[in-house]
Amino acid sequence: MRVSVVCLPVIVLTLVVAWPSSTRSQAPTSPAPTSTRRELRVGAPGVPATLDPATALEGTVPLIARQVFDTLVAYREGTTDVEPGLATRWHVSRDGLIWSFTLRDGVRFEDGTLLTSADVAASFERQLRPDAVGTAVVWSALFRGTPGVVKEVKAPDPHTVQIVLVQPYAPLVTLLAHPGLGIVKTVTGGDGTARLIGTGAYRVVDASAGRLALEAAPGYWAAPPKSERLVFLEIGGDEQAEAELDARTLDVWFPPGPPQRTEGALSLPGLRVGYLAFQTEKEPFSRRKVRQAVAAALDPVAIGVALERAAVPLQSFLPPGVWARREGSPVLGGSRRAVRTLLTEGGWSAAHKPTLLVPSAESPVNVPKVAEAIQVALGAQSIQLALRTEPFDAAYAMLQRGEHDVALLEAPVIAGDPHLFLFPLSTSEAAIKGPRALNFSFYRSPALDGALIRASQLTFRAERARLYQRAQVLLAQELPWLPIYVRLNWALARGDVHGLRLHPTGFHRLDTVTLGIPPGSAR
Secondary structure: OOOOOOOOOOOOOEOOOOOOOOOOOEOOOOOOOOEEEOEEEEEEOOOOOOOOHHHOOOOHHHHHHHHHOOOOEEEOOOOOOEEEOOEEEEEEOOOOOEEEEEEOOOOEOOOOOEOOHHHHHHHHHHHHOHHHOOOOHHHHHHHOOOOOOEEEEEEEEOOEEEEEEOOOOOOHHHHOOOHHHOOOEEEEOOOOOEEEEOOOOEEEEEEEOOEEEEEEOOOOOOOOOOOOEEEEEEOOOHHHHHHHHHOOOOOEEOOOOOOOOOOOEEEEEEEEEEEEEEOOOOOOOOOHHHHHHHHHHOOHHHHHHHHOOOEEEOOOOOOOOOOOOOOOOOOOOOOHHHHHHHHHHOOOOOOOOOEEEEEEOOOOOOHHHHHHHHHHHHHOOOOOOEEEEEEHHHHHHHHHHOOOOEEEEEEEOHHHOOHHHHHHHHOHHHOOOOOOOOOOOOOOOHHHHHHHHHHHHOOOHHHHHHHHHHHHHHHHHHOOEEEEEEEEEEEEEOOOEEOOEOOOOOOOOOOOOEEEEOOOOOO
16 A cells, blocks of 8 residues: 655744633524615725735635635535535545536536636635645645646636646545635736626725725626625724724624624634643653643633633544534543552652743633643642743744743634644654644654545545544643633624624624614615
8 A cells, every 4th residue: 555745834923812601603593674775894804905815714715715716625514524626526536636516507607618627726826826825824734835736727628627736635625615725716907907706795896005995797697695795904903993983984894803792792712722741752741641631621611711702612632613523532631549549550759840832923812811720720739840931933943843841822713624733743753843833732643644644545535434433532632732611702793783604714794794874864
C-alpha cells in the first residue's frame, strides 16, 4: 500500500474565551409583521471597499462573499457537513487523485451568462497560480500553498469540473464550501475597471468606504432572497451599534465578541477552540496519569464563570457543529478522590511547580482571568502552577522550541473539517521543533498518526468519520492536550428581524432574513 505524504494545514494560534447563561442561534419567533421593509442593514467590523472572497479566511469578507459568490458545495444548516451547491453530485477516482463535479444546469452569473466548467476552472486558476500569492489567502491556507496539493483544475466538458491532486486529500470536499472558494468571474465595467461577479443570491451594486450595498440577483437559481437589499455598514463597536439599532438605522450587528446588550442577542458555538497543550517530552507532563489528573481537577463550571460570555466550556475534542464530532464522556471534571489517585499513580511530587505559558494577544477574552481560574482550580487539588504571560511572538517562539511546560492556546477548525484541526495538533509530523511545529504537546503516537493520516486520504465520508471518532477516543485516553472552551459567534438583532440563523463557521446565510415594520412606521 502506498502512503502519501500529508501536508500540514496552516493554523492561526491565538487565545482563550467565555460562557453565557444561555445561548441561541436563531432569532426568537414573534408575530408576523403587518408590513415589511425590503432592505436589511447589517453592521460588521471591517467592511471592505471591494469584495474579493480569496483574501480572507474568516471575518466580514467571507460573510459578505457568502451572499454573492456560490460555491461548488455548501455547508448544511448548523453544521460543517456539506450538501450540493453549484455542483449537484461528485465522485473521485479510485486512486483519490481526480475529483469530478457535475455542475447544476441553468445557473447564470449576474450579467446573465451561463455558468460553465470553464468558468469554474478559471476561477480556481486565479488562486492556484504561483503569482496569486498575497491574494489567495484562503487557497494557500486550505491547500497548503499555491498550488499546494492541487495539481490542476480541468474542464473536460461544459458541465464537468475536475480537480486533479498531487496526493489524496480527502478534506477537499468540505473545504470547497468555504466562501473564499466561491466561483467568480472577472468582467470589465463601462469605466474600464475589472470587477468580480458571482452566481449568488445577491450582487454588489454600490461600494464606498465602510459601506457595501447588495441587491437581490434577478433569476437566481435557488429560492429568491427574502430581502431585496443588504447593506453592510462599518460599525466601530457596541455603543455605536446599539445607538443605530435604537435609531432603526441598523437591523443586525455581528460583533467580534459578546455584545454589551443581552436583549436581542443570539449566539452559537463557533470553530475557535481554546486548549491546554502539555509538553509531553518534559516532566511531569510526560506521565499520562498526571495529565489525566489535571483534566479531572478542572471544573467546567468554574471555567465557564471565567469565560464570561465570550465562549462556553468544551467537553470534547471537536466543537458542536463540526462533522465527525464524538459525543461521549466529558473530558474535564472529576472527584477529588479521582484526582488524588491519579496524582499518586503518576508520581506527582509537591516539588513540581510547572509554568503555564499564556501568549498575550488581542482577544475578546479576559485571558489572565481564564488562566487564573485554571491556576486556582488546579491549586485546590494540590497541583501548583506558576503563570507566565509573554508577548505573542515571544511565546510562539518558545512553543516552537518546546520550552514550555503547559500552554493556554487557541486554534481554529479551519473551514470546519476535522483534518485541519486534529492533524496539526496531534500528529508526529507536526511535532518537529522549529518553524513548522504545530503540535505543541510534542506527543507522538503511531496509532493516532495512522488514524489521522488514513482519514486524510480516504474519500468515503462515513469511513473518515469512523477514523476521526477513533482518533478522539485515543486523545481522550492519552490527553496530550485538553479542550477547554469554544468561542461563540454572536449577533445582535432588532426584535422585528425574522429568519436569522447563525452558522458555526460565522458565514451566516442572510437570504432568508426579513425585517418586519410595525404599522405606521416610516420606510
